[in-house]
Amino acid sequence: MIELGVEEERTKLKREIAELRAALYSKEQSLLYLDEIVSAAAARGVDEDAPESPTRTLHTKLTNDDIARYSRQLILPDFGVQGQLKLKNSSVLIVGMGGLGCPAAQYLAAAGCGHLGLVDYDHVERSNFHRQILHSETRVGWTKPDSARFALLELNPHCEIRSHVRLLNRFNALNIIRSYDVVLDCSDNVATRYLLSDACVMLQKPLVSGSALKMDGQLTVYNYANGPCYRCLYPVPPPKESVTNCGDGGVLGAVTGTIGAMQALEAIKVIVGLGDVLAGRLLIFDGSTSLFRNIRIRNKRPNCHVCSAQPLITQLIDYEMFCGMRANDKDAEQNLLSVGDRLKVKEYQEQLQTQQHLLIDVRPPAEFEICQLPGAVNVPLAEILDDSYIKRFGSQLEDKDLPIILLCRRGNDSQIAVQHVRSRFPKHSIRDLIGGLHAWTNTVDPSFPIY
Amino acid sequence: MGTPELKIILEFSAGAELLFGNIKRRELALDGNQKWTIAKLLKWMHANILTERPELFLQGDTVRPGILVLINDTDWELLGELDYELQPRDNVLFISTLHGG
Numbered sequence: 001m002i003e004l005g006v007e008e009e010r011t012k013l014k015r016e017i018a019e020l021r022a023a024l025y026s027k028e029q030s031l032l033y034l035d036e037i038v039s040a041a042a043a044r045g046v047d048e049d050a051p052e053s054p055t056r057t058l059h060t061k062l063t064n065d066d067i068a069r070y071s072r073q074l075i076l077p078d079f080g081v082q083g084q085l086k087l088k089n090s091s092v093l094i095v096g097m098g099g100l101g102c103p104a105a106q107y108l109a110a111a112g113c114g115h116l117g118l119v120d121y122d123h124v125e126r127s128n129f130h131r132q133i134l135h136s137e138t139r140v141g142w143t144k145p146d147s148a149r150f151a152l153l154e155l156n157p158h159c160e161i162r163s164h165v166r167l168l169n170r171f172n173a174l175n176i177i178r179s180y181d182v183v184l185d186c187s188d189n190v191a192t193r194y195l196l197s198d199a200c201v202m203l204q205k206p207l208v209s210g211s212a213l214k215m216d217g218q219l220t221v222y223n224y225a226n227g228p229c230y231r232c233l234y235p236v237p238p239p240k241e242s243v244t245n246c247g248d249g250g251v252l253g254a255v256t257g258t259i260g261a262m263q264a265l266e267a268i269k270v271i272v273g274l275g276d277v278l279a280g281r282l283l284i285f286d287g288s289t290s291l292f293r294n295i296r297i298r299n300k301r302p303n304c305h306v307c308s309a310q311p312l313i314t315q316l317i318d319y320e321m322f323c324g325m326r327a328n329d330k331d332a333e334q335n336l337l338s339v340g341d342r343l344k345v346k347e348y349q350e351q352l353q354t355q356q357h358l359l360i361d362v363r364p365p366a367e368f369e370i371c372q373l374p375g376a377v378n379v380p381l382a383e384i385l386d387d388s389y390i391k392r393f394g395s396q397l398e399d400k401d402l403p404i405i406l407l408c409r410r411g412n413d414s415q416i417a418v419q420h421v422r423s424r425f426p427k428h429s430i431r432d433l434i435g436g437l438h439a440w441t442n443t444v445d446p447s448f449p450i451y
Numbered sequence: 452m453g454t455p456e457l458k459i460i461l462e463f464s465a466g467a468e469l470l471f472g473n474i475k476r477r478e479l480a481l482d483g484n485q486k487w488t489i490a491k492l493l494k495w496m497h498a499n500i501l502t503e504r505p506e507l508f509l510q511g512d513t514v515r516p517g518i519l520v521l522i523n524d525t526d527w528e529l530l531g532e533l534d535y536e537l538q539p540r541d542n543v544l545f546i547s548t549l550h551g552g
Contacts, residue, residue, distance in 0.1 A: 100552040188552040211549035216465040218549050238517025246551040295521050298528040
């Protein structure tokens with residue numbers, strides 16, 4: 001009977017905590033909203049994103065340098081001098097200077113696109129280099145637009161390049177996008193993809209949208225020649241659990257490079273009026289089988305909330321709220337367990353490491369192979385969740401006094417694992433390491449590799 | 452004479468295959484005595500070949516937001532969605548939308 005009372009009390013407390021968390025989140029969002037309004041108002045005085053003055057020179061002739069530099073594309077019959085001039089007078093905004101944005105910007109600058117705008121809020125770090133090929137060792141810590149600008153000007157000093165070092169949001173997006181002819185979506189998250197699509201519909205700009213993950217890539221052009229917008233195709237955002245980012249799923253640089261280069265190609269086709277633009281079609285690229293596939297997607301949705309004749313959404317909204325996801329690809333720290341149910345890596349090192357215990361690393365095998373703690377055994381999360389680990393550790397699990405420690409890369413999956421194992425073995429001591437291997441590197445052993 | 456079969460090809464792309472035993476292409480021989488709509492095919496897939504968390508594939512009677520369904524390389528929305536009736540040698544492709552960059 002006592003246990004029943006305790007159980008009820010626990011359930012009640014958990015519910016109250018959840019309600020308080022929801023209330024806290026809602027207040028934080030309201031504060032964020034007010035902060036944005038204040039900073040938007042302050043920025044109106046000196047607005048670095050303000051559209052350029054309309055006195056942008058219209059080039060009607062190619063210089064001798066242009067002719068020498070672009071000769072191999074100038075002699076293409078469908079491109080020619082007129083194509084080159086259109087490119088020289090064009091301006092393209094690239095949102096996201098990562099794996100897609102770098103190659104896209106590189107080909108556009110090299111081809112002689114007159115004006116490029118680069119948007120990113122992030123800084124260059126070493127894990128970028130394998131695919132974000134404009135950034136380099138000497139510019140670690142620079143903002144990505146500034147680093148990319150530096151590399152691009154070396155490639156083509158005639159290109160005018162503007163850095164927009166900021167996270168695109170509903171307050172700054174229209175102002176930034178307004179002065180460009182074509183927009184490239186090279187972003188890494190769902191919220192930014194909806195924001196860009198809506199903004200491009202409102203400003204009537206073609207949106208060349210690319211994405212990549214692991215060995216796969218996808219590409220299409222939205223809001224062009226009466227074709228659909230992103231919302232026509234995806235009226236409802238995907239559930240959060242179904243979205244994987246490059247930091248967790250991995251991605252091959254040559255795959256983002258393939259899609260990024262093709263985004264540049266589609267932008268050039270839109271600007272020059274060349275060939276058949278990839279609108280109303282979706283190109284899917286499977287790098288593992290080297291297959292490209294072109295599929296016919298739906299037309300404009302007659303009841304689309306944004307691009308139909310009677311739109312319901314006529315100004316930008318809160319896209320993080322709409323998607324239930326942050327507008328970046330950084331992993332949010334999860335708190336599924338209470339602090340008492342978890343262990344700091346320092347505590348583990350000082351109190352437990354020398355004692356008998358079972359240390360289970362729940363990362364996928366490919367990640368376990370990169371680095372592992374001494375004595376750790378690898379049981380991928382999937383094998384925890386389908387209970388196949390029970391057979392493997394049968395005899396050890398019979399001993400209720402053997403502490404079980406679960407860990408992963410950052411301490412999120414390990415919490416899911418603790419919840420699951422604990423439901424099977426409620427009498428055991430089962431905890432996870434807060435912050436996972438990243439915390440291990442940061443607080444215990446700086447020589448432990450980080451990825 | 453054996454029972455008539457309705458032969459179709461199922462394909463998965465961009466991660467959707469991970470929910471189906473990591474197999475990207477399957478040749479199916481369905482019971483040819485029955486009519487097979489996509490709605491019925493989804494139920495069959497759920498019961499027979501969906502190996503991972505069903506909520507990452509289905510939501511209610513249809514596929515979850517973020518999965519595109521293509522029949523012979525054409526968006527199913529142009530063909531009647533759940534009501535489309537499968538024909539011999541049809542190719543049904545499920546694509547997860549990618550967001551990374």
